[in-house]
Amino acid sequence: MKKIKFPTAQTILLLIAAFVAVLTFIVPAGKYDTLSYDKSQNIFTKTTPKENYSLAATQRTLDSLQIKIPLEKFTNGDIWKPISIPNTYQKLEAKPQGILAFIKSPIKGIIEAADIIFLVLFIGGLIGIMNHTGAFDAGIAWLSVVLKGREYWLIISVTFLIAIGGTTFGLAEETIAFYPILIPIFLAAQYDALVPLASIYIGSSVGTMCSTTNPFSSIIASDAAGINWTAGFNFRLIMLLCCTIICLIYILRYAKRVKKDVKASIIYEQKSEIESLFGNTTNVTVKLNNQLRFILVIFILCFIVMIYGVSQLDWWFVEMTSVFLVGSIFIGIIANIKELTFVDLFVKGASDLLSVALIIGIARGVTVLMEDGLISDTMLYYTSNFTNGMNKGLFTNAMLFVYAGLSFFIPSSSGMAVLTMPIMAPLADGVGLDREVVVNTYQYGMGLFAFINPTGLILASLAIVKVGFDKWLKFVTPLLIILTLFTMLMLTFLVYM
Template identity: 35%
Template sequence: MQKPAFSMPTAYTILFALLVLVALSTWVIPSGAYTYEDGVPISGSYHSVEPQPQGIGDVLKAPFAGFGDAVDICVFILMVGGFLGVVMHTGAIDAGVATLIAKLGDKQRFLIPILMIFFGLGGTCYGMWEETMAFYPLLIPVFIATGYDALVGIGVILLGAGAGVIGSTVNPFATGIGSGFAGVSLGDGLMLRLAIFVVLEAIAIWYVMSYANKVYKNPVASLCKSMAPVAKTTDTPPPLTHKQTFVLALFGLTFATMVYGVIPFEDLGVPLPTLHWWFPDLAALYLVMGTVVGLVSGLKEEQLTKTFVDGSCEMLGVAFIIGISRGITVLMRDGNITDTVLHWGEEALSGASSITFVLLVFAIYLPLSVLIPSSSGLATLSIPILAPIGAFSGVGGALIVTAFQSASGLVNLITPTAAVVMGALAFGKVPYDKWVQFVWKLVLGYAVLIVGFLAVGTMI
């Protein structure tokens, strides 16, 4: 009898296993806390607190608390699903994609670098990461229809934006917050971060295009066989109607409005109004535009409502994954071990030389970023502690910020605790192990390059 092949557990099982492991760690890792002033931990103030080991009941309730912490992004995802459901119902996307493929011909490969540069600029300028969730259900079908597979669509968005986040130049949510706590300006270390962004983005584009070309020429080479590319066709696509063209214009306007709404122009010194939009505002945008598209297309109230709700239902699995992943942070916080892990890092760094210090900072941020995937939250917790220690080792605050954001961005390309990674894979129906198989060489190469950049940074 043939032994059944190993099957990778689903994202839900992986995340629940991580919840159990974190809960078990609260029984082993000592409980402790820093003294906080205005929400910022004070270096040297770490002290023991009463243990709060997390039990099975806490594990079961953590995802619900995670939903509470991530309710804004979960609702945003559902509204995006409803909006896309209405747009897809009009047939405008199918007709538009068919027309685009026909017009591009053998130049469709240029979609990859163009889109990756767009997402990379968003990542480096304002930390475009969670916001990319709206693009996966749109672009994954496009790349499958053009003869690639789901991994290409995911790679274009996630690796394009991810390389930008790693090399955040003026990202106010990572670089800005970290620089503020480190007591340096946003411009300090800018050239080093720019060099990281340019090199890593170029490598990401080459990496995705190499895989895409291989899959295009030989679909069997796809790592996700269940999502093999659709057969390429030479049939003439149906022409776009005027109504569908208008729907596509509204569709593009919606995404352009989203991008504009979240860019902090005032922090970047750009003389444009800053809207300060975040997920509740963006969710409202998609709700309104989904309604507008439905009305323009001639859908009646009952049909529009049903179509929007059905589209939202398609995104429930993604919302579940995001909530569960946030539950890991909840368990660490409630178990009083987050500050203990941070304190271990503080102790390990004391008294190191400059180059050793900055490389240790990078190394320590790797596991910290798994446990605390929020870059702004991690910056708030850690930079006020590590920056003063760096001064004794001759390491400036800007280099500490660069080490922090590089490690955080690198880990968030692959960790199952990152809601964006697991959400993107859920959109593409790609198992987590296939994503690891696809991206591990790139991540390892990135790590080596970042270490080199940081080492050079200590000599500048």
């Protein structure tokens, strides 16, 4: 009997899109009114399903709408997205998304996700140029000699540094750039491709899950909840340290098994395929000369500049993509690559990541179906009612799973914060808890589900490494169970201490 293969990432997402389209026929359509701030005119705009209103940008306006957020959170730019207005949910005429909407959804998703798609393609172009220069091979050969016997430091340093990026400024989509660079290095250290995948993706996930100063998560959620972002900071810092250590121990134990016995790898049958894809790292003969060192310095500077720009200069995808384009051109000049060859290499490198770009677009298309079908706010309305009358411990843990479930439909952390916090945060008042508890459950619920959320970044990350979703689930499920139980224990301790 022929073995049934697990479907590809694209097929999984299309099946999810079909499921969401069916939901729009079943789940009632509904919408909360929203409030946004117009800085140019210094007014609020209240948006309802029927019309828009201009309101005075005053604290009295916010109080009248039962929005317990200081006015300065809007005027100084802390809250820049429309927020949901409490107690304004109303059912609307159903907008079921039929076959035509389902067919259009990947196209709409690709258009909406054009910014990150272009970033991925330009990173692919840069990788194509780098591969041609031989700088990667030479650098990997040098690093494998330097780290011989101490390869585990690769896992510790990469996971820890990316977790720091996740907790401070929300390093997530940007990590897609790291896979083609780091995977050959880990393979040269005799690990399988799951180890660098875990170090990068889990590092980012645990960092954003335990956000401390992340403006797209902890800060915007605290602002939307009407509290100072420093509330609960110490608890989040403890969670960051504990969860990162748990993840590191888990990855290191798996890596040690694989290094000791290559057949212990979950993806052992793909060993030859992955090595051919990222280069055979066991027979590298390129010498690291001064020209190649200079090329590697320019390459590394691209990432340093990108991280600095995102964290300090409010850069986003256009600026990040520009950095990789300029870096590619500089490297092409240093390596004396002819113009026609440069263009061919860049286009081929970009085409190698085209499947990743399509996955990102299809995933965004799922969100488009939910928004067009008007079911996202309905999910929020019913889940907020679900927690009524619960005691402290049950409420806190229920909110953890509520946010995990909602993140399937709203995978954006900032989008989740502004849509849900004005609705969810007041629920804490009713059970005698500080609102920071809801901010925490929002972060941990979204963060935990991000480990396996097919509408998030995991499928795009797996596509780069050519690892199936089923293999990832086999690898990460025990860790996810451990982290979930630990988080529930810590949250229970927090509300009763």
